[in-house]
Amino acid sequence: MASDSGDGHATLKRCLGVLRDARNDSEQFAALLLVTKAVRAGEVDARTRRQIFDAIGFTFPTRLLISGQPPPGCPPHTFRALGLTLLACFCTDPELAGHSQVLNKIPTFNEILLSPCPPDSTSMVDDVYQCLSAVLATARGPRELVAKGTVSALCQAYLSGGHGSDRALTLLLGLLAVAEARCWQRDAPQLLAVLSKLSADFLKAEDMTKFELCEVLPHFIPLSAPLTQDSQGSECLHRVYRGLADILGSKLSQSQRDPALKLAAGLVQACGAEWIPAGSAGSKFLALLVNLACVEVRLTLEEPDPVELEGKKEVVTACYVLMELGIQECLREENPLLGEVQKMQLMRIMEEAFGAVIFYLRQVKQEELQDPFIFASVRVLGAWMAEETSSLKQEICELLPFLVHYARKLFKEGSPAVSLPQAELGSTEGPALPQDALRFLLPGFCHLTAEDRPRAILVSQGAPALLCEYFLHQWQVLSSEPTAPAPLTSTEMSLQTLCGIFLNLVVTAPDLVRRDKTFSSLMDVLLKSLPLLLPQEHHLVLAANVATLGLMLARILTGSAALQETQSAKEFFGAALRFLSQAHTAQADPGSDSLAVAVSPAYRSAWDDIQELWFLGMQALAGCIPLFPWLPPAVLRARWLEGLSELLSRVSPASLDCELITAFQGVLVELARASEPCRDVILAHHGTDWANLYGMAALEQCLAEQ
Numbered sequence: 001m002a003s004d005s006g007d008g009h010a011t012l013k014r015c016l017g018v019l020r021d022a023r024n025d026s027e028q029f030a031a032l033l034l035v036t037k038a039v040r041a042g043e044v045d046a047r048t049r050r051q052i053f054d055a056i057g058f059t060f061p062t063r064l065l066i067s068g069q070p071p072p073g074c075p076p077h078t079f080r081a082l083g084l085t086l087l088a089c090f091c092t093d094p095e096l097a098g099h100s101q102v103l104n105k106i107p108t109f110n111e112i113l114l115s116p117c118p119p120d121s122t123s124m125v126d127d128v129y130q131c132l133s134a135v136l137a138t139a140r141g142p143r144e145l146v147a148k149g150t151v152s153a154l155c156q157a158y159l160s161g162g163h164g165s166d167r168a169l170t171l172l173l174g175l176l177a178v179a180e181a182r183c184w185q186r187d188a189p190q191l192l193a194v195l196s197k198l199s200a201d202f203l204k205a206e207d208m209t210k211f212e213l214c215e216v217l218p219h220f221i222p223l224s225a226p227l228t229q230d231s232q233g234s235e236c237l238h239r240v241y242r243g244l245a246d247i248l249g250s251k252l253s254q255s256q257r258d259p260a261l262k263l264a265a266g267l268v269q270a271c272g273a274e275w276i277p278a279g280s281a282g283s284k285f286l287a288l289l290v291n292l293a294c295v296e297v298r299l300t301l302e303e304p305d306p307v308e309l310e311g312k313k314e315v316v317t318a319c320y321v322l323m324e325l326g327i328q329e330c331l332r333e334e335n336p337l338l339g340e341v342q343k344m345q346l347m348r349i350m351e352e353a354f355g356a357v358i359f360y361l362r363q364v365k366q367e368e369l370q371d372p373f374i375f376a377s378v379r380v381l382g383a384w385m386a387e388e389t390s391s392l393k394q395e396i397c398e399l400l401p402f403l404v405h406y407a408r409k410l411f412k413e414g415s416p417a418v419s420l421p422q423a424e425l426g427s428t429e430g431p432a433l434p435q436d437a438l439r440f441l442l443p444g445f446c447h448l449t450a451e452d453r454p455r456a457i458l459v460s461q462g463a464p465a466l467l468c469e470y471f472l473h474q475w476q477v478l479s480s481e482p483t484a485p486a487p488l489t490s491t492e493m494s495l496q497t498l499c500g501i502f503l504n505l506v507v508t509a510p511d512l513v514r515r516d517k518t519f520s521s522l523m524d525v526l527l528k529s530l531p532l533l534l535p536q537e538h539h540l541v542l543a544a545n546v547a548t549l550g551l552m553l554a555r556i557l558t559g560s561a562a563l564q565e566t567q568s569a570k571e572f573f574g575a576a577l578r579f580l581s582q583a584h585t586a587q588a589d590p591g592s593d594s595l596a597v598a599v600s601p602a603y604r605s606a607w608d609d610i611q612e613l614w615f616l617g618m619q620a621l622a623g624c625i626p627l628f629p630w631l632p633p634a635v636l637r638a639r640w641l642e643g644l645s646e647l648l649s650r651v652s653p654a655s656l657d658c659e660l661i662t663a664f665q666g667v668l669v670e671l672a673r674a675s676e677p678c679r680d681v682i683l684a685h686h687g688t689d690w691a692n693l694y695g696m697a698a699l700e701q702c703l704a705e706q
Contacts, residue, residue: 061086062101065108081124084112088127091134098138102131106144110153113168122163129167136171142179151175151183155190159197169194173219181224192232195220199239203246210247214259218266228274237275240267245285248292258315261296264289265318268325273337287342290326293319294353301360313373320380326350327387351391354384358395361402369409378406378437385444396444397454404461407438411470438470439490442497449504459512464505468518471498472525479532492542499545503616506552513556520560526550527568530575537602544610544617547576551620558627565630573624573634580621581640583614584660586650596655597647618663625670632675641671641678645685653693665696672702679703 064083087105091097109128117125132150135141145151154175157168172194176183184191198220202213217240227233240263247260267275276282296319300312327350329336330343338346357377364374381403385396445463448454458464477491502522506513513519526546533543550572554563563569583603589596599607625631635641644664668687671678683703691699 061090062105065105077121077124080112081121081127084124084127084131088130088134091131094134094138097131097134098140102135103140103144105131106135106148106150110149113153113157117163125162125164129164129171132171133167133174136174136178142175143182145175146179146182146186149187151187152190155187155194158194169216173216176219180222184222184224191220191222192230192236195227195236196232199236199243202243203239205243210243211256211259213243214247214263218263221266221270223270226271228271237267237271238277241275241277241285245281248285248288257292257296261293261315261322262318265321268321273325273329276337278335278337283337283339283342286325286329286337287346289322290329290346291349293322293326294349297323297353298356301356304360304363317373317376320376323350323353323380324383327383331387347388347391350384351388354381354392355395357381358392358399361399364402369406374406375410375437378403379440382437382440382442382444385441385447387443389447393454396448397457400448400454400457401461403441404458404463404466407441408462408466410437411466411473438466439494442494442501446497446500446504449501450508452508455504455508459505459509464512464516465518467498467501468522468525471495471502471522474498475525475529492539496542496545499542499549502549503545503552506549506556510556513553519553520557520562523550523553523557523560524562524568526553527562527566527572530579531571534575534579540603540606541609543575543579544606544613547579548613548617548620551576551617551624555620555623555627563628565628570630570634573628573631574638576617576621577635577638577640580614580617581638581643584647586647589652589655592652594652595650597651597660598655615659615663618667622666622670625667625674629674632671632678635671636675636677636681641668641681642685644668645682645687645690648690648694649686656694661694661696665691665694665699668696669698669702672699 061083064079064086087102091102096102109132112124112128132145135145151172154168154172158165158172172191195217198213198217202210202217205213221227221240227237244260244264247256248264252260273286276286297316300309300316326346329338330347330350332338336343357380361374361377361381368374384392445458445467449458474491474494478489478495481489481491502519526549530543530546530550533539533546536543557563583600584597585600586595587598603610625635648664668682668691672682679702682699688700688703690696691703
């Protein structure tokens, strides 16, 4: 064998010499035939391949691809086949596979895939697939393949079922893995046609093919292009649903169940619950799906075997996605998929599964914190803590030190911990920043800071300082985003939730706020941020949170240097006054000739979210007035008293409820007590009359005093 191999190399060397020195096309062609024969026989190592390339470069293969009539007695595609064999040989070198001379052949490769393939041309198709596979593995390859139409060619090659169609599917999977959004953007109809065939095959299959397709189908369920918006896509989803219902309703081995759970999780990530039909069958399917996910989580995490767990992390992460869906559906009131009894049963089952997640997280060692599976486990627990506040409280309290430590470590180190796929349900955004475990814990922390024991644990673990740093980081992210109105981002939601956490601490732990320097730093950020936020109407809910939190903090941090009539303090209070004063207006009362007080048009769409904050802000402002002597003059300059007097004079008293009257009176009384000029303005605008009219007894008394 050794001598045969040596003879082969010697022959190849002679051929390369002939190629270099050939005087005419016939000699070149004869030498090329021998070279390609050696290449096809697999006799070429990396060094020899380089020698071939150095001898002929890309010029020969390019000429062969476009050459016309072959020599007498040869098949019509002979030159093309030789050129493709050489290119396939060169493409086994990654450096050559990414060369522009290969990339510009992509349209030719596509054309060959789409041409009829006679029995004697199968090697050409094999060579094309080898070239395309090599191009896909290069840095520029995926973008070039998508741009030059290879996705469409591969879809058609797969659907035609011709030679190598299985390789077309493999290449499609590779392309979708690295460039899903671009593929769907450019070739959605062709990809949908493939999904249509796959989903039909999935539904019909009654052998192992069904489980093999469970592995393939998730790659064709795009996160970037919702399938539910398209009738063909909806049909595909329904077939997949029916196929999954068949599988999950049968007795399964673990190797069969795992791919089915992963497929279901992929559908949930892309479409939420929209692929599950309403009605009895859909609700039973959803309950079964969540139930199976919870059983899998308990089996894996209650007695974790390190070796077994390693192989199960991907499927357990998929189960987490299904558990998140379970939480959402149990809380859904509008058009629920689940009945009340099903909801109660599922909540009990999920509670047991989350007990297993907590048990697992309590075993985690310091050196394991970079594991993406820990991130997925913390994230799903965050979803449970955000919604279910009464169960597992003791266990969650015991886990809080770990959660704070983990979130701090990831945030400070900018850890690359999140790489397992676990996108948000119904989210239009990509995954969170790698270090952003805190983002998923914030809603739960917001509930917990309202209660004595968990709040004490969070404070003892240094959570306020961490949350303040995180607030500053998120504020910087928001400040760098475009100012145009856009859907609510995770950054803005995080900032709103952080304000809720800090409000809880301000209300329940004022002594902590006074002594912890964290809150002075937070006050500085709030002073600067509100004047920037308020003019942007699409940030009104966040502005309401910042204004109210800032006013509540100012009442406690009276001695702070930042609040001593500094420019930033004046700008903050000016913005807070604008937020509070512009919330109400007079409008025609449909039932009478008079005017009624109403929420201003700019506030109307957000009023459900900011109403409580507005009332709390009014209360806090009233508390600030006697503490800051420079505040009443600022109110006078803002001409709020004149505006409020005019409003109260014009509208029907019956249009103001008691809560609104109390809010206005609280601020007016403090202004009248603290400032003679303010009292004079109120009196000059018939304050005594409308105080009497609205039953503002405290204001009447204050105005009557000399």
